[in-house]
Amino acid sequence: MNDYVKGFASGFFLCLCIITLNASTSQPTDQKIELIQRLDEIQEKIDFNYNVLNKHLVRIMAYGVKVKEGYIDGVRQPVECAQKNNR
Numbered sequence: 532m533n534d535y536v537k538g539f540a541s542g543f544f545l546c547l548c549i550i551t552l553n554a555s556t557s558q559p560t561d562q563k564i565e566l567i568q569r570l571d572e573i574q575e576k577i578d579f580n581y582n583v584l585n586k587h588l589v590r591i592m593a594y595g596v597k598v599k600e601g602y603i604d605g606v607r608q609p610v611e612c613a614q615k616n617n618r
Contacts, residue, residue, distance in 0.1 A: 559567075
């Protein structure tokens with residue numbers, strides 16, 4: 532029983548020391564907070580630019596399909612691919 536009490540007391544004091552040391556560590560400094568805010572702003576800009584580029588890419592692809600199928604002002608007419616036998 533004596534070993535049990537020693538183990539329990541040692542574990543209790545060990546946990547108390549860990550909690551005390553964890554609570555006494557310094558909070559994030561102003562530089563770290565500013566850096567995190569700047570990184571968040573950069574991430575927001577990257578996300579915005581990605582969405583804009585993706586939207587334009589979809590429009591370009593849709594326009595290409597319309598041109599290929601001849602829907603844009605009748606610019607492209609279908610081409611007959613029949614072979615003529617001129618002998």
